Amino acid sequence: MAHRFIEPLVQESTPAIIARKLRYAIGHGELQPGQQLGEADLARELGVSRGPLREAMQRLTQEGLLVSIRNRGIFVTELGPDDIADMYLARTAVERAAGLKVIEVVGIHEKVAAALRTVTDKMAQAVAAGERGSVLSDLDIEFHELLVRMADSGRLSRMHQTLMTETRMCMAALEDTGYTPEDRLAEHEAIADAIGAANVPLFHKLLAHHMDDAVEKISSSMRALENALENATENDGGVVPGAAGAAAEPVA
Numbered sequence: 572m573a574h575r576f577i578e579p580l581v582q583e584s585t586p587a588i589i590a591r592k593l594r595y596a597i598g599h600g601e602l603q604p605g606q607q608l609g610e611a612d613l614a615r616e617l618g619v620s621r622g623p624l625r626e627a628m629q630r631l632t633q634e635g636l637l638v639s640i641r642n643r644g645i646f647v648t649e650l651g652p653d654d655i656a657d658m659y660l661a662r663t664a665v666e667r668a669a670g671l672k673v674i675e676v677v678g679i680h681e682k683v684a685a686a687l688r689t690v691t692d693k694m695a696q697a698v699a700a701g702e703r704g705s706v707l708s709d710l711d712i713e714f715h716e717l718l719v720r721m722a723d724s725g726r727l728s729r730m731h732q733t734l735m736t737e738t739r740m741c742m743a744a745l746e747d748t749g750y751t752p753e754d755r756l757a758e759h760e761a762i763a764d765a766i767g768a769a770n771v772p773l774f775h776k777l778l779a780h781h782m783d784d785a786v787e788k789i790s791s792s793m794r795a796l797e798n799a800l801e802n803a804t805e806n807d808g809g810v811v812p813g814a815a816g817a818a819a820e821p822v823a
Contacts, residue, residue: 589617589627594732597636597647598739604649608637634733652790655741659782662734666715666778669722669731674769683721684767690714691760698752707752712738714759718766741789750788 583591593613596602614624628645631637638648650658674680694710712735719731758781765774 585619585623586626586630589619589624590630592617593627593631594634594636594736597631598736600740602647604647604740606647607643608645608647610645636733636736650737650740652793654737655789655793656786658734658737658741659786661730662715662738663779663782665727665731665734666718667775669719669724669727670766670774670778671771672722672724673718674766674771674774677723679721680766680769683718684763686717686721687714687759687763687766690717691756691763694756694759698756703752707755708739711755711759714763750784 593602602608608628610621610624610628614621617624628637632639632645636648637645639645673683690710690713694707694714697706697710716731716735719727722728758777762774762777762781765777
């Protein structure tokens with residue numbers, strides 16, 4: 572049967588829209604890790620009543636993006652090294668499942684690879700233009716979101732959505748850890764090629780290396796920041812200027 576364009580509209584509930592906005596704000600650093608969320612202030616900023624806001628915040632608490640502390644309030648979660656390792660483990664599982672579906676179950680690997688190459692082509696143009704930081708990060712994340720979305724699995728997509736928000740929260744000074752734009756581009760091109768060739772073992776190997784490398788870079792960056800803060804405190808009781816609020820680039 573040919574695809575139908577006239578079909579029932581899918582309407583988002585108000586809590587779902589609010590949750591999406593909060594998720595985006597957390598992922599992009601507008602709401603910082605450890606920040607307390609004031610219900611009245613948020614409701615006023617979003618232009619909504621407290622009922623749907625509470626429901627949205629409850630959803631994000633269940634997803635692990637917010638944490639509720641009794642008698643204190645609701646805070647944006649803070650990710651430690653163990654959380655980051657666990658998050659990337661879950662991402663590997665979800666993206667492997669998506670890759671297996673497009674290659675072995677529905678056989679659309681060539682179509683998916685072509686779509687992924689449109690993202691790596693944009694990444695290559697950005698690298699050639701000398702772009703750094705958020706431009707490459709956005710394309711990096713777009714690549715992984717596209718892979719999961721094209722697997723057409725609602726459950727995988729829902730799990731991946733939360734994981735990608737956490738990915739954006741991770742602090743990793745990529746330029747300072749040797750993860751060059753050229754390396755970043757090459758890794759994503761190789762993953763797209765493995766999918767296009769329906770080479771499942773190679774796809775698994777490349778994806779695992781990509782994720783493991785990200786965990787090591789992020790963890791190293793966090794340890795270096797913690798050491799710098801500890802040394803500053805021991806030396807003069809001060810704080811490294813700008814260290815506490817430095818939002819580094821997420822690696823996807």
